[in-house]
Amino acid sequence: MHKREFLRTLGGASLGVMFSPALLARYAAMPAQEVAEDEAFWAAIRGKYRLTPDYINLENGYYSMQSEPVLDAFVGHVRSINVQASRYMRTRQTDDKLRVRTRLAKLAGVSPEELIITRNTTESLDTVIAGYDWKPGDEAVMAFQDYGAMLDMFKLQARRHGVVNRVVSVPVDPRSDDEVVQTYANAITPKTRLLMVCHLVNITGHVLPVRAIADMAHSRGVDVMVDGAHAFAQMSFAIPDLGCDYYGASLHKWLGAPLGAGILYVKQDKIAKLWPIYADEGMAETDIRKLNHTGTHPVHTDLGIENAIDFHESIGIARKEARLRFLQQHWTKQVRGVPKIVLNTPADPKRTCAIANVGIEGMKPADLAKTLLDRYKVWTVAIDSTPANVHGVRVTPQLFTTPAELDVFAKALKEIAA
Numbered sequence: 001m002h003k004r005e006f007l008r009t010l011g012g013a014s015l016g017v018m019f020s021p022a023l024l025a026r027y028a029a030m031p032a033q034e035v036a037e038d039e040a041f042w043a044a045i046r047g048k049y050r051l052t053p054d055y056i057n058l059e060n061g062y063y064s065m066q067s068e069p070v071l072d073a074f075v076g077h078v079r080s081i082n083v084q085a086s087r088y089m090r091t092r093q094t095d096d097k098l099r100v101r102t103r104l105a106k107l108a109g110v111s112p113e114e115l116i117i118t119r120n121t122t123e124s125l126d127t128v129i130a131g132y133d134w135k136p137g138d139e140a141v142m143a144f145q146d147y148g149a150m151l152d153m154f155k156l157q158a159r160r161h162g163v164v165n166r167v168v169s170v171p172v173d174p175r176s177d178d179e180v181v182q183t184y185a186n187a188i189t190p191k192t193r194l195l196m197v198c199h200l201v202n203i204t205g206h207v208l209p210v211r212a213i214a215d216m217a218h219s220r221g222v223d224v225m226v227d228g229a230h231a232f233a234q235m236s237f238a239i240p241d242l243g244c245d246y247y248g249a250s251l252h253k254w255l256g257a258p259l260g261a262g263i264l265y266v267k268q269d270k271i272a273k274l275w276p277i278y279a280d281e282g283m284a285e286t287d288i289r290k291l292n293h294t295g296t297h298p299v300h301t302d303l304g305i306e307n308a309i310d311f312h313e314s315i316g317i318a319r320k321e322a323r324l325r326f327l328q329q330h331w332t333k334q335v336r337g338v339p340k341i342v343l344n345t346p347a348d349p350k351r352t353c354a355i356a357n358v359g360i361e362g363m364k365p366a367d368l369a370k371t372l373l374d375r376y377k378v379w380t381v382a383i384d385s386t387p388a389n390v391h392g393v394r395v396t397p398q399l400f401t402t403p404a405e406l407d408v409f410a411k412a413l414k415e416i417a418a
């Protein structure tokens with residue numbers, strides 16, 4: 001499908017094609033919070049996904065399926081590049097990637113010169129961690145609730161360069177931002193160089209006060225790297241508002257891009273000091289593309305990102321965020337306070353969005369996940385981490401999830417707990 005054609009019709013997914021002019025005008029005038037609860041609107045969006053009837057998918061956090069229009073466009077890119085082969089690679093690849101980078105930069109609110117397209121959050125953040133000129137005794141701060149791959153990457157720096165890692169534990173349901181900020185502040189010493197913090201903790205759904213943490217760390221001379229795997233394209237923000245130095249995210253989660261797409265943001269004045277993992281002598285020290293020499297890779301994925309942005313923008317981030325928070329609240333409200341049901345997610349809606357985690361006293365998370373699937377056909381993922389203090393199943397609805405599906409899940413939880 002030609003790009004112009006996709007943009008005109010979004011494969012039948014642009015709101016102009018989905019709704020009558022009268023309905024369209026009504027939605028345009030409606031605040032996002034109200035659209036969030038308008039089931040007719042979301043039923044039309046749900047219609048753009050091909051869902052399995054075999055189970056209710058509440059595990060959309062690992063990666064989220066592409067909508068049908070995005071998938072169709074992506075398959076078109078695969079076919080088209082297969083025909084053009086090296087001619088595409090030699091004549092168009094670079095320009096196309098730069099164009100997609102510019103669109104992503106706009107979405108992130110940063111300059112294109114501060115952004116690269118990567119394969120995923122792991123590659124983005126590990127590029128930063130490995131890019132530091134670590135000296136023995138240098139310190140880094142992170143949390144037990146961070147993602148395992150990055151924690152492992154810091155452990156590798158400890159073994160290789162003698163870096164000292166200070167690991168904090170984020171409270172599950174803090175009374176204030178200050179409580180969280182103080183948790184990180186307590187781990188900083190004069191030797192701390194880098195602090196890693198999750199924008200949204202993947203195992204609990206906790207949205208952390210990143211700006212306040214970054215300001216505190218900067219006042220102590222510490223760089224801040226944010227793991228935005230789950231926040232980007234789920235919540236409305238611009239990266240500069242967070243005040244961080246580095247930001248990594250995956251696009252195959254909440255943007256609904258093809259598998260294997262991510263971004264890395266590096267603040268302009270931090271680029272020069274990072275060592276690339278793969279050398280590229282053709283790039284200046286101050287050009288972020290020096291961190292982006294991947295060799296030959298699936299370029300059709302990069303093209304699919306643009307279609308995913310079109311689909312995402314046709315819905316709008318404000319509506320998306322409001323709907324996802326509404327869905328999470330819809331089921332957590334039904335079970336919070338029920339005997340034996342433990343929510344491992346803050347109660348304050350401002351500290352959450354789509355994701356939440358729930359456990360049942362006396363039941364192993366793996367058994368809970370199995371019972372939910374075998375008996376109720378609800379697909380979740382068990383999280384059982386003693387260091388992170390999280391024991392439950394992670395529940396991640398998506399734009400196509402219905403409140404009725406979440407009612408099935410909430411009822412199942414109550415039955416199991418009883």
Ligand SMILES: Cc1ncc(COP(=O)(O)O)c(C=O)c1O
Binds near residue numbers: 120198250
């Ligand atoms: C918080 C967090 N960081 C990083 C990652 C890694 O993402 P990816 O596998 O796309 O690199 C994940 C994946 O779920 C995550 O939840």
